[in-house]
Amino acid sequence: LGGHFVAGHVDTTGRVTEVLQLSGSWNLGVAFDPGFDKFVIPVGSICIDGVSLTVAEKRRGWLKVAVIPHTWANTTLSQLRSNDQVNLEFDLLGKYILNYVEGTNQGGLTLDKLKDSGFA
Template sequence: MFTGLIQDIGKVVQVEGQSRGLTLKISTNLDLTSLKVGDSIAVDGVCLTIVELAGQSFLVEVSPETRQRTTLAKVKAGQEVNLERPLRMSDPLGGHFVAGHVDGTGEILAIIPEGKSWRYYFRTSPEISKYLIPKGSVAIDGISLTIGDCQGEEFSVVVIPHTAAQTTLGKKKVGDQVNLEVDLLAKYIEKFLHRQEVIKPRPSKIDENFLAEHGYIK
């Protein structure tokens, strides 16, 4: 589990193919002494397992399914990526709960200056856009952001200077693809409401005739 608050911009130093999956070597300025092989780390919002630690670098493996669903399908050596270590019970929750299970990707349609900030416009699939609401949360390349406008399959977020400087979002351009993860609560609510529709209440057998037959009323 993560919070969507990026802790470092790492650099992919090596990419190797492996049975349609990938092995990535990533360098970072993070303190890796608190991590061990088998721990999780979010790379551009994708929860991956550390398989090797070497100084200020670590190796992670990307499964074929993850590669197909995320922007890691096109990752290259030299590319910068957002990094976040997993949430600990003692850590403050400054963003929102991010699982690291990316739902799909989106495309940057426009980047428009707005005061000292920038408004980014995105287009995504109907399967993802149905979960997006104004003032709701969304993780973009692992960054916890608040949704501004939503219309059909398009939505916008405002990126402040700090976020632009401390994440890879500030270097993105129109046409770039990003990883998207919608709010977990939205999916749970949809599932609950769907079950309520499927499990329709049965009509009660207790009516006026039943009560009269059993002597409760005359």
């Protein structure tokens, strides 16, 4: 298994802010709506245009990924230029965990729930 679980559902779109070739890799910078910041985890997973990648850096409404030569050569990422629009899908497991912790379907995570489940 390479990469992370991807559902193919676009969470939002972003805009490429930089495409930088380095020695042996490429950096892609992507700006997006800061309302999605909570889904971006440094060294966590993100899917850009259907490609599973690792977040190298995170700022408010912006992230950077490092792309290895194999991925660069075998995906459409090499065609991206500054200001191109990209599809973003945030980590599926992270979204499930955040949904549970924020309690959007469960009434919220409480100390009592943790105790009842044997975690506290």
